[in-house]
Amino acid sequence: MSARTPDLTRRLTLLFALASGVIVANIYYAQPLLAAIASTFGYSPARVGFLVTLTQLGYACGLLLIVPLGDVLNRRTLIVSLLLLTVLALLAVALSPDFKLFAAASMLLGATSCAAQLQVPFAASLASDDERGRVVGTVMSGLLLGILLARTVSGTIAQLAGWRIVYGVAAFLILLLTLCLLRALPQDRRSDQAWRYRQLLRSLLTLLDRHPTIGLRSLYGALGYACFSIFWTALTFLLNAAPYHYSEAKIGVFGLAGAAGALAAGSAGRMADRGHGHRATGLFSSAILASFVFIYLGAHSLTSLIVGVLLLDVGVQGLHISNQGVIYALAPDARSRITTIYLTCYFFGGAIGSSAASVAYYKAGWSGVCVAGAFFSALLIGSWLAAHRQQCRRLCLQ
Template identity: 50%
Template sequence: MNPPSQTEFVLRPPLILLMAVATGLSVAGIYYAQPLLDTIARAFDLSADRAGLIVTAAQLGYAAGLMFIVPLGDMFERRGLIVTMTLLSAGGLLITALAPDVIWIVIGTLLTGLFSVVAQILVPLAATLAEPQKRGRVVGLVMSGLLLGILLARTAAGALASLGGWRTVYWVAAILMVILALVLWRSLPRYQQKSDLNYGQLLTSICRLFVSHPVLRTRALVGACSFANFSILWTSIAFLLASPPYGYNEGVIGLFGLVGAAGALAASRAGHLADKGKATLSTSIGMVLLLLSWAAIYAGADLLWPLLLGIVVLDLAVQGIHVTNQSVIYHMMPEARNRLTAGYMTSYFIGGATGSLASAYAYEHGGWAGVCAAGAVFSVLNLLIWLGSPAGRYNTVTQIH
């Protein structure tokens, strides 16, 4: 059976679900390492900050893919591009599974991150195929899949590592990505965006969008600082939970991803608020919650319940801000959603990589208190950016010509 063409295609709930699952599995590849960092560090005799480079490499690879690969969605047929990238991501996971030393782990995670940006081609494709009045809801649902992939990657990685060692995680993930590529090939419509721009012009146009439009600049900076908070927490939490007074193994550490998943699910409601013109309110609430979450996370150094509360609130805030940001920028230039995604998400993952580096360094030199201080600094910086950019707080933007 041939896949449907874009002229006869209607976006239905089963395909929305598949796209949500696909984005989740794709982006999960760059987060499997987080609950395993303590185990990998012991296996290769690494310090905490050196082990943190594994996560940083994945996020930098993702940022590079966002800038240089995602814009290709405005040039090439989407289904073929999505399937090819999914298979290449599986190749990166396979390299990590076979890695003889930490250098090859970094190379594998870098390549996985580079091609895991297929998730950011699926999200704007879903926005394009959705009915206009349901676009925010569809984006929120697909983004929920992506966010759950980020969070549940930790739970899956911890469980699989407990059963068969850390390499098992990457073998299973590589196989799943190959299966996913086959399902997407059969299910997605053929879709190609008409564009008169060549590749160089596409990249240049991303820079012009940032220069010309304060909405995109502000939302990109806010997204970067928010995701830095996310990375600060999740990069170092495995070291905290593996040490006294907790002393948990990989399987238990991975279960903390389920706690964050509760926040991610609740954050999908932010897409509804954006559809109703309440994006500014949604973002402002998220900013305040993000800062407050670090007080509970700090208390979680010795007590479990405030740590769990802080995780839920932080993930709710970060993902709610992110869904709102994307809903807002998708009102801009429908014919260039991949370029908008590339610009916004590149900033987003540069923020994430910066947060990972800051977190590993802070934990190595200041323990859990240092990690929480770093998170609070990024939260305050985020608030200052938001309050200082009134033009960027518009709920919607006019179409750009």
């Protein structure tokens, strides 16, 4: 068997990775800009922190209501259509005259950016069985770099030209990407089964019942991403205040510190290919919990804060890839719907984390943020330990 199917060349794999990163970055541009956006519309930074929650909720709605269509519609056409809507949403964000319209446009932007998550199952479907984990890891590396570098790019552009220009530049990039994908993506086969939309959504419950592992891995992903969102939402509040007093550009540079998390994607994908996904889950979950010790010390130590960022991003991204490597092997004909279940839970977890960050910082400052992060980390490890005990019991009974 060849390492890849004829449709999936190295160049196309890298294009999938680039596209995923550029699209998903739309959700994260706002994080280092919260103070500047709050100043524009006359709100406090903590209150505007809920903007991140709205965008993630929009993304979760897109995952739930749109991504399942990838199993029954032509994914090439679906992706291109969503990206054209994304361009319009970005322009609406850039030109919003008041905060209500800005928030509504941001939620729409989140919903249309679910096109990023059509790339992953598309690439997985084109990959051969023995390299699927590595291909998913490559595509996810691009997606994770987009998540992390979005903060650096948006902070730098905002410092030079204002936060609205960030979204104008993003609209241009998405339009350019749409033209590239229109030419490069292979024609996608439709499902042979005739589905009604309501029936398609009900099939999500059938998948969960048939494959409980999807539900368990979705729980892991939600808790891990809650930790991620708690930190990155509140980081702007910390760095904007004493003792740091950082500008948007300096806050955005912290995305570079977290880029090491993308390095974990390839390793996690290879571990999943070798059947070590469960062990990797425990390892990466422990890294997330340990990171909040350094993040707590980071209130007065830049070195500790950077170490905490590195540990957190390696843990969260490694866990994410481990989860996907396991669940994509369960039902090859339902990968878009598996993506829907997993990532809807994932981003609802992120929305909960963003809300928790705003509340915790308002009530108890940076210490409250760290306690919230440690709490979700402990829930994650507890869930993994409970699953580990069940796995050991099954092995003993065999």
